[in-house]
Amino acid sequence: MGTEKKQYVIFQIGNDEYGADINKVTIIERILNITRVPKTPPYIKGVINLRGEIIPVMELRTRLDMPEIQDDDDTRIIIVDVNKISYGIKVDSVSEVFEIDEAEVESTSGIINDISMDYVSGVAKHGSNLITILNIEKLVSELLIT
């Protein structure tokens, strides 16, 4: 029985690698001018104009409790589509698209007990590194409640 393989967009925050299901990703953009929106949670960086559409952008660093850094040439905004609504996720850099066997994804429920981390759906090996696979739907649905 062949196991299911899924493609993930691999991106970096600091030294850590993360993966996002490629089916949720519409496009990856270089950094655009972000307009701050007042009265929003700190991890909402603001809104961008993506070809005429206004899209909210989340600063993933802030969401992961990491200090913000200066934007540079590698900074990317990953545009994801969840339930027909687009969101931007700002990351340090995007490296590649990587195929992972579903069977190789290990659940993190035993390792991480923190409920606030439930947007992490598992970890997988990538060469010598470990990739944290994010559940994009969970990640943005948290935004909706706030």
Add this chain to the structure above:
Amino acid sequence: MKINQYIDLFVEESREHLQELNTSLLTLEKDPDNNSVLNEIFRVAHTIKGMAGTMGFNLMATLTHHMEDVLEGLRKGQLKVTTELVDVLFQCLDALEVYVENVVQTSREGDKEYKGIIEFLVKISTTNKSAQSSGKFKKIATQKKNEAGVDYGLKYNIYDKNIIETAFQESLNVYEIYIELDKRCLLKAARAFIIFQVLEKHSEIMKSFPTVEDIEDEKFDFYFTVMIITKESEEFFIKELNAVSEVRDVQVKPITQKIINNMALSTDDDCEQKKKNDLKQRDDKEQKASASDKKRLSSKTVRVDIDRLDVLMNLVSELIIIKTRLDDISTENRNKDYDQTVESLERVTTSMHDAVMKVRMVPVESVFNRFPRMVRDISKELDKKIVLNMSGEDTELDRSVIDEIGDPLIHIIRNSGDHGIETPEERILKGKDSVGNIWLRAFHDGNNVVIEVEDDGKGINIEEVRKKILANGLESEESINGLSDEEIIQYLFQPSFSTSDEVTDISGRGVGLDVVKTKIETLGGNVELVSNYEKGSKTIVRIPLTLAIIQALLVMVGDEKYAIPLGSINEIYNINPKDIQFVRNQEVTLLRDMVIPIIRLHNVLDIEAEENLDNKPLTCVVVKKGDKFSGLIVDSLIGQQEIVIKSLGKLLSSIRFIAGATILGDGNVALILDINSIV
């Protein structure tokens, strides 16, 4: 043939007919002797029956059939229009509406039979069965007369006469054929087209009444007459045409030399005209071959899906953004030609915007026309006499607003009927006319559309509201005395605040006015309530004319750009920091003898303000909300611009103080301030 493709058409037309039925029934109730309204109701019921029958919606057809029986009795004068009867007809209308809604949702009519209504209808109609049959007999008699009649409506001129005479010389037959279609026929024009095809195969069609154009546009009743020249016999055509389905009656009358001689020639249309018609007919023939099924739609109006208009609107918005961008290109790259081009582009985009907006405009009538029925039901239920006076139904509003405004207005009108208008006895005691009035008005006011609901009922008892506020612990004994009447009225807009002591079906649950307010504010408008105790109250709803593209003032706050809708700006002036004073912890200033509160946008928008060490004058944008003024302090002004309002999306739509976003010429996003929530 798939039935599904006709369902949309069926729903659309049924809704129109039901609306007509609604209006007609209301008129009938007021004016029971109005025969033309009665005929109208009969016609509508009949049409719905036909349509439902064709679509296989048998329950609907049965119900309308029984309605018809009763209506027939009314027409024959065997039944009298009573309140009871009109009530039943209204129930039928409601039932039909339920059926149509079922069709919308499930493509089926559902299985509710409304036996009670039908039984009642049968009971009414059987009392005059005999009368009905005599009526039918009369109808047949008139038909007989028609058969014998000579005039089918065709008129001939000299040109026609010549043609007919030439035809006689070539020993061809000339016939006038009267064709009547089945009343159930849905696509009359298409059916007529088939008949024309049959005729053209065997003859030359010389003339028709109504004209071919009118028949194509369905501008005819269920019958039409043609004059043809042919080799075939009378019987041949009767046989051929009766073979076409949905043809109810065919009568062929030969035209003889004698008839021609006695014929009164019509003089108004000359030979030129006739030739033109000939050409036209030939053209039509060609068109018919290629586009027979489009024919039905060839009227002057087109139904367009609102989504397509939205796409068009978005494209126009994009165009305007690009235009603004061209405008912003630095002056060194510009020359006279460039300026002129941009200017003409601007003219075109502006007219284009206007045109698209106009297409999206719908008269408020489509919302208003459900209210007469509603007020009627309310007055029945509450045993009050209420007359609804409407004006300005033709005032136009953006389609997206129209869809949203209905519910708030229902709330407001119900409030007027329930809390406002008193019972007839109370009214007489107060020296008022026993019949209460509700006025519903719509009109333009600058860039806004205003909808007012006014009643001459008891108004708002301010003292009562004060007591309620105290009872609910919303204000303390001392603080409430400092509140003006207007401020007290504002409490009525608070969630779950109701002054009605008893909860009725209609209102009093306290979910009314706050919902109205929230809804109207999401549309960018505002609500105001004016009351005159014992004289009546007035609710004023203001809604911006256009939602998508507005004029705005761009301002800088810190290093961020914000847009303030020009519609809410009253004036801009420089204010000396020394002139700002504190009253009860609120910064205020004097503007021409008027005390206005000062709002520092830095604080509202969490932007760090530079310290104003040398007391430079501050830029103050005076905005108005209703008749309340406030001064907004900004860092600097950029200028006025036409901006396209974009939604911030579901995620950010509930953020306070921000009404939306817009894209500036440089591609950056600027936020639009929601003045209503800031001041």
